[in-house]
Amino acid sequence: MEVNSTFYSPLPGQTLTKWAKTMKGRNFQFSIKVPASITHKNLIGKTSEACSEMQNFEKTHLDFLEGEGILGAVLFQLPPFFNMEHLDKLILLLSSFEHGRFVCFVEPRNGELYHNKEFSRAISTEGACIASVDGPEIGLEQNIHAESGKSYIRLHGRNHKQWFVKGSDKLQKYDYLYSKEEPETFVKIISPLASKGDEIFIFFNNHPSGKAPANAIQIMEMLGIPPHFHQQRTLF
Numbered sequence: 001m002e003v004n005s006t007f008y009s010p011l012p013g014q015t016l017t018k019w020a021k022t023m024k025g026r027n028f029q030f031s032i033k034v035p036a037s038i039t040h041k042n043l044i045g046k047t048s049e050a051c052s053e054m055q056n057f058e059k060t061h062l063d064f065l066e067g068e069g070i071l072g073a074v075l076f077q078l079p080p081f082f083n084m085e086h087l088d089k090l091i092l093l094l095s096s097f098e099h100g101r102f103v104c105f106v107e108p109r110n111g112e113l114y115h116n117k118e119f120s121r122a123i124s125t126e127g128a129c130i131a132s133v134d135g136p137e138i139g140l141e142q143n144i145h146a147e148s149g150k151s152y153i154r155l156h157g158r159n160h161k162q163w164f165v166k167g168s169d170k171l172q173k174y175d176y177l178y179s180k181e182e183p184e185t186f187v188k189i190i191s192p193l194a195s196k197g198d199e200i201f202i203f204f205n206n207h208p209s210g211k212a213p214a215n216a217i218q219i220m221e222m223l224g225i226p227p228h229f230h231q232q233r234t235l236f
Contacts, residue, residue: 002154002203007033007077010060020068029072030065031152031201038093040079047089051096058097066101073103073152073201075131080109087122094126103199105152107131114143124148134186136163144189150199155186155215157206175208178215187222194223 005011019030035057042050065071078090094104106128113119113130120130129148134140135156145151157176162168193200202219204212217227 001028001072002031002033002075002201004033006057006061007036010035010057013060013064016061016064020064020070023070024068029070031072031075031203032061032065033075033077036077039076043078043089043093044082044086047092050089050093054093054097062097062102071102073105075105075107075152076128077107078109078113082108083110083112084116084119087119091122091126094123094128099127103150104128105131105150105201107133107152107154111137114138114145120145120147134158136160140186140189146193146198149197151193152201153186153190153203155202155204155206157211158182159206171208174206175211176206177211178206178218180218183215183219183222186219190223 003011035053038050038053038057042053062071062074076090076093082090090106104127106123108114108119108130123130129150129152130145131152131154132140132144132146133154133156134143136158139158140153140155144153155178157174157178159173159176162172162175165172190200190202202216204216206212206215220227
């Protein structure tokens with residue numbers, strides 16, 4: 001499960017504790033998104049504050065979930081205005097905490113960075129990899145990163161009509177149900193990676209009206225992974 005709420009605000013300790021209790025003994029992990037206050041607000045203009053906040057986030061969130069054995073990956077989503085001129089600030093951020101203990105991925109929102117070898121090499125020295133995305137701006141077919149034996153795939157949907165509309169509601173932008181043919185393309189990309197033992201995190205972000213779980217079940221069946229359903233009222 002990808003935890004997107006941490007992008008907006010830290011989670012209360014009791015929430016993390018309940019997650020650990022609820023998931024004890026299950027084959028389940030939480031991948032955590034780094035707060036926007038770090039990646040969007042402070043990284044470029046107040047880098048030292050971003051680094052301090054990252055160290056605190058490590059102590060309050062990452063250390064706890066790792067200690068409970070339920071931490072998947074750590075995702076740094078960068079703002080669209082982040083470019084190569086700011087690379088040194090990202091390296092400082094990645095080096096400010098014990099990143100070697102975690103599986104870290106960076107998702108650029110600046111399309112020029114996805115295939116920039118200098119960017120990829122620089123973050124790899126700090127143990128991070130580029131996340132792969134599928135969306136209206138770029139398809140997964142042109143954007144799969146698996147050089148490290150690890151992949152983090154975020155499938156945002158392909159709602160071209162709403163994605164590029166300034167001020168468009170977030171739910172409208174992500175309101176997209178992948179067709180049968182589109183997940184088949186994803187499976188052709190993912191299957192060879194899985195067959196050689198790569199660690200792969202896959203998340204559907206086309207969440208309005210339950211489209212994400214519908215497509216997730218669809219791709220699991222194509223990959224030969226039986227869905228497991230557990231009746232549960234809440235995680236919180």
